[in-house]
Amino acid sequence: MSLQSIPFEQLDEVLFHEKLANGLDVFILPKNGFNKTYATFTTKYGSMDNHFAPPGQEATKVPDGIAHFLEHKMFEEEEGDVFNDFSKHGANANAFTSFDRTAYLFSSTKNVKENLTTLINFVQNPYFTDENVEKEKGIIEQEIRMYQDNPDWRVFFGLIEAFYHNNPVKIDIAGTVESIYEINKDMLYTCYNTFYHPSNMLLFVIGPVDPEDIMSLVRENQAAKDYQEQPEIQRLFDEEPNQVSIPRHEIDLSIGQSKCMMGYKELALGLQGPELLEQELATSLLMDLLFGQSTDFYQSILEEGLIDDSFGTDYNLEKEYGFSVIGSNTKDPDAFISRIKAHVQETKEKGIDANHFERNKKKKIGSFLRQLNSPEFIANQFTRFEFNNMNLFDVIPTLESITLDQVQQRLQDHFKDEQFATCIVR
Numbered sequence: 001m002s003l004q005s006i007p008f009e010q011l012d013e014v015l016f017h018e019k020l021a022n023g024l025d026v027f028i029l030p031k032n033g034f035n036k037t038y039a040t041f042t043t044k045y046g047s048m049d050n051h052f053a054p055p056g057q058e059a060t061k062v063p064d065g066i067a068h069f070l071e072h073k074m075f076e077e078e079e080g081d082v083f084n085d086f087s088k089h090g091a092n093a094n095a096f097t098s099f100d101r102t103a104y105l106f107s108s109t110k111n112v113k114e115n116l117t118t119l120i121n122f123v124q125n126p127y128f129t130d131e132n133v134e135k136e137k138g139i140i141e142q143e144i145r146m147y148q149d150n151p152d153w154r155v156f157f158g159l160i161e162a163f164y165h166n167n168p169v170k171i172d173i174a175g176t177v178e179s180i181y182e183i184n185k186d187m188l189y190t191c192y193n194t195f196y197h198p199s200n201m202l203l204f205v206i207g208p209v210d211p212e213d214i215m216s217l218v219r220e221n222q223a224a225k226d227y228q229e230q231p232e233i234q235r236l237f238d239e240e241p242n243q244v245s246i247p248r249h250e251i252d253l254s255i256g257q258s259k260c261m262m263g264y265k266e267l268a269l270g271l272q273g274p275e276l277l278e279q280e281l282a283t284s285l286l287m288d289l290l291f292g293q294s295t296d297f298y299q300s301i302l303e304e305g306l307i308d309d310s311f312g313t314d315y316n317l318e319k320e321y322g323f324s325v326i327g328s329n330t331k332d333p334d335a336f337i338s339r340i341k342a343h344v345q346e347t348k349e350k351g352i353d354a355n356h357f358e359r360n361k362k363k364k365i366g367s368f369l370r371q372l373n374s375p376e377f378i379a380n381q382f383t384r385f386e387f388n389n390m391n392l393f394d395v396i397p398t399l400e401s402i403t404l405d406q407v408q409q410r411l412q413d414h415f416k417d418e419q420f421a422t423c424i425v426r
């Protein structure tokens with residue numbers, strides 16, 4: 001397959017795509033008015049992938065936190081720390097591990113080809129030894145303990161733990177102090193060889209670049225490496241009951257003001273492509289209609305002192321899990337919970353105002369268009385969308401197509417009392 005151009009006339013963007021013989025998907029989005037180039041090299045492998053069958057082998061279960069551990073170790077090469085190479089060429093480099101993916105990235109305003117070569121080469125050159133794996137455990141242990149003292153992190157993961165019985169999304173991305181000490185060099189190579197094959201990865205480059213110039217570099221780089229064809233990875237998940245695991249989860253932590261998060265566990269799962277995008281956008285729009293800062297409800301709970309400016313909402317949807325989140329610092333968690341539940345019930349009975357719906361839809365479209373000015377937003381979101389068989393540039397037409405009836409139906413389907421859970425940290 002040669003380099004293909006994909007125009008998105010509504011957004012005045014042209015995306016370039018090529019799938020290499022080794023299976024690697026490469027996407028390039030030229031942005032001629034920009035100074036900065038941003039690139040991500042991402043594997044479809046995150047903290048949830050702790051039970052799988054490596055190609056040609058029996059199923060194996062690996063310690064929690066191993067995807068994050070692997071991310072840490074990738075920056076160390078036999079010649080030294082790869083951050084030094086990026087610094088020499090004026091680039092900032094970083095990485096992150098989420099539930100579903102691990103991304104390595106850099107941004108720079110010069111030496112783009114050198115930095116891109118460094119990015120691809122270090123991600124495709126694992127260097128694990130017994131010594132450097134042992135050394136990393138102390139570093140990650142400190143990171144885990146730091147997050148254990150972070151009330152925002154604890155209340156968020158406490159809520160996910162409240163939702164799920166078996167789904168590994170409930171496990172902290174970094175694992176536990178105990179689990180990381182079970183990790184060894186061979187386990188890291190097993191995970192690397194399974195999930196870091198080019199056919200499970202995506203390279204995205206955005207900035208003032210020439211697509212064919214970038215593609216020539218990538219083609220030549222990959223042609224010099226020997227990758228055998230790999231069958232599809234078998235990811236294994238235990239069955240998850242519909243009901244929430246812990247309807248009310250409380251965590252004691254010495255903090256000045258309580259934090260409360262609540263939400264609803266999603267039952268409409270297994271979606272991919274346009275169906276997933278439609279449900280995600282319709283539910284996000286619904287969250288804004290219910291709890292957005294322009295609503296009377298938001299103003300009332302703010303004036304009552306039940307929330308402060310930390311208040312926020314979110315909706316997460318992937319193939320294997322989904323949930324909404326509503327949270328804030330609060331002086332009275334029980335009153336906050338009662339007001340949210342009563343507001344949801346009242347809206348279910350009265351329905352959503354059509355004018356309010358149209359205004360919020362336009363507002364959401366405007367907000368998305370502003371986000372498209374950020375190369376970081378585009379690169380990170382594009383990869384997540386692509387891994388779910390969606391396209392980031394379909395957001396606007398999909399938002400435009402969402403109807404009031406769809407949102408009303410989401411209100412009835414998602415906000416069910418039996419799917420409700422809350423976590424309070426105080």
